[in-house]
Amino acid sequence: MAHTRLYRNGVLDAEGFPIADVSDYVGDPSCTIWFDLCSPTPDDLAVISEELGLHALAVEDVLHDRQRPKLDVYDTHLFLAVYGERLDTETGDITSTEIDIFVTRNALVTVRENDQFDVDEVIRRWDANREMAKHGVGFLLHGLLDYVVDGHFEIIQSLDDQIEQLENHLFDNQISGRDLQQRTFAMRKNLVQFRRAVLPMREVINSLIRRDLHVVEPAMAPYYQDVYDHVMRVTEWTDSLRDLVGNIRETSLTQQSYRLNDIMKKLTSWAAIIAVPTMITGFYGQNVPYPGAEQPIGFWVSTLVIIVASSSLYLLFRKQDWL
Known part of the structure; x- marks a missing residue:
């Protein structure tokens, strides 16, 4: 069953229908459509592009991995590239899933790089706020971006806890200097990778709030502003943790020099x-x-x-x- 949804006049009317049926609803102004593609082929994208009138450059960006988080404005639609981040608690590695988003007047299309991004949780958030569905595509896009940014927030909190443990190990001599250096280097590498995904989100969300794009209705503006505030907190937190990891590394080297002396x-x-x-x-x-x-x-x-x-x-x- 495909991930598809149809809202008619702000009420969920159908879901799980074939993507081929989208053409039956996309021309109806009272309908809002969402469908999701996971690792689509170029032929799949070509069909969707022709149906929704997507720009060739936007479709090309989907086919090329590792796009920078961004918002591109075209005549008939918007194109967004964002990243869902996931932290492996066992290895401490961060894995990224690119999510490309097409936004038209009454359709939202999400293209996931792989199945690591939990789109079912996004659906649960939409269902938890059914009364907001009357705001159409702006409501669907907010739920998606809010889930992405909340994932970023959870990761930065976890990284903060790990860095606090590193600080405690600086003076308790429970781990060797070599292990401390390795963990510090790995933490700094994770922060650099994570920062590439979250820092451009400020520009993306801020651009969406602009009134001339006509994506965010006035009633939805406070919700997007709340997402923007979370993005700002995550980016500032990331920068401060990166500086803190650098200070831990310098302190560790200073301690080694002191012990040597x-x-x-x-x-x-x-x-x-x-x-x-x-x-x-x-x-x-x-x-x-x-x-x-x-x-x-x-x-x-x-x-x-x-x-x-x-x-x-x-x-x-x-x-x-x-x-």
Whole structure:
């Protein structure tokens, strides 16, 4: 069964009908149509393009993956490219699903890159606000974008929790410096990828709110403004977390330098202490006569000098916090 819906005069009239039947309703001003395509072939897009009068450049953008999130305005329709993001809690990787959207006067067409984007949840949101369906395509587009942006919000909250755990590990020595560096690098990579998907959304939503596009009715404007506010929060949050990850990395490197300096101080201090008995025993090991040579007092004097000198150096280095 295809993902298709027909609203007539703001009331859900049919769903699950074949996409081929869209042509029967698209010319009726009282009808609002939505249908979804998942990984369509070029031939499928050609049929839809001819039926709805889609621009060739917009159809070409659908066929080429990894479009930048954007809003293109054509004479008969709008074209949007957005990304649904999903965070794998086990691996920590973020996967993106490109969603291309065609918006005409009374039709909304969604083209998903794959089936990783949960379009059923979008349908549930539409059903939860049936009284808003009278606003036509603007209502359907809002439900879709609201779900996409809410997904972004959930991911950035999860990333914030992970970064907070990294901060706690900075000083508890529960993970090695190498592991901390790897996790920090992976987190920064995720944030860079995530930022590419969410930052342009500000321009997309802001452009939709413009009155000259005639997509958002005045009654729907506050709802789109709410989506825009969420987008702004996500983008600002993403930038702050990216800076925070950079600070964690710099702090980790600074800690490693401090530990290295601390180790070098200890090694240098012990080397200085060991050098004293080495010097004294080396002096008394000469093959020439010296005061106390071949006498017990010579041994006791050298031993006493070693103990006193080494102890003095040890106490001095402890006082300087080198040991």
